[in-house]
């Protein structure tokens with residue numbers, strides 16, 4: 078087992094083939110005998126290299142004529158090596174260089190001296206000011222490691238102060254947070270049980286159900302997880318179902334449900350009363366919702382295949398509440414999926430916005446008069462958030478925003494139209510939540 082070989086193969090699949098980092102890492106770890114120490118190293122170097130790719134490429138660019146021309150067999154060997162030398166202090170630089178050259182010999186023998194040359198050149202220039210000569214925008218790209226279009230988007234949409242807050246927040250290393258399953262336990266009880274199991278835990282930042290795991294072994298392997306005491310979920314995402322004003326016996330449609338993290342939360346808050354109809358377009362994802370519901374002891378969820386972009390007359394005016402957690406560009410969850418920095422394009426943002434509008438139009442027709450809908454995204458692109466809501470309000474006289482009041486924290490933005498944007502920070506992902514009421 079060679080950790081560095083695995084790291085480079087994962088990076089190849091994510092950067093070149095558009096695979097998801099978390100899925101690639103899980104695939105490698107599943108049924109393998111990789112020890113905890115190596116798992117830690119692989120995870121850290123993969124996420125770190127992805128997060129800092131722009132900065133690393135600017136550094137690489139000063140040793141080669143164009144990073145784009147570096148042979149694809151060795152480019153991620155170089156990137157991950159520079160990441161380890163620049164950002165980690167526990168691995169001696171000479172060991173990183175030797176291992177990288179050895180790996181290059183296996184992948185492309187003729188390029189091993191090139192890899193050796195670039196890395197040794199970098200070691201001789203560790204103190205160089207790589208920002209020298211860069212424009213203001215390029216300096217921001219170097220400093221935050223984002224492509225310029227994304228930096229411009231955040232600064233334009235949020236202004237300088239919040240734009241910078243977003244760039245910083247998206248580079249934070251996330252804690253794992255879990256949502257207490259109130260059907261089976263209380264937060265206090267769960268906190269104690271986790272402490273007994275050796276986890277370093279703390280209450281969440283905002284939600285009464287949230288617990289932050291600051292240190293401890295893989296949480297989803299713990300028996301408390303198998304027994305359904307909690308769900309792993311970002312705290313911002315927990316606030317979504319909590320904003321839905323749920324009442325026992327409500328009929329709730331969860332239109333884009335898989336893997337059912339928020340839908341099962343609705344089921345828990347309803348205390349197994351009423352009904353949650355959980356739809357998703359992907360057949361293979363439906364089982365994830367079923368498995369989660371079963372593990373958590375939730376019986377009021379019915380899982381169904383459904384394409385939200387097609388109106389289904391069967392559900393016309395049928396729902397007391399609707400959870401519309403639409404597919405989005407995901408710019409708010411870059412802390413956990415750093416490849417989004419490099420894989421998304423402005424065109425993707427435009428395309429998904431069209432789908433969101435169609436889905437919202439259809440879902441609105443399923444809501445009863447007096448009913449409430451949550452429209453949520455895990456993106457910070459305002460065109461998929463406030464702008465969609467403003468557009469919808471202009472079109473639908475029977476729709477009003479029910480103002481959301483969470484709490485006063487410096488990452489909660491209360492928008493002028495009554496909706497809420499959660500800025501990413503150390504504790505939470507970036508999210509958007511709107512609560513709509515049908516008059």
Ligand SMILES: C[S@@+](CC[C@H](N)C(=O)[O-])C[C@H]1O[C@@H](n2cnc3c(N)ncnc32)[C@H](O)[C@@H]1O
Pocket residue numbers: 332333334335336337338339340356357358359362383384385386402403404405
């Ligand atoms: C943001 S995720 C939902 C996450 C989920 N609500 C949760 O909390 O676990 C969006 C989901 O929408 C689904 N989806 C995408 N297009 C859809 C469509 N046209 N109809 C229904 N579901 C769709 C995707 O498969 C994906 O699972």
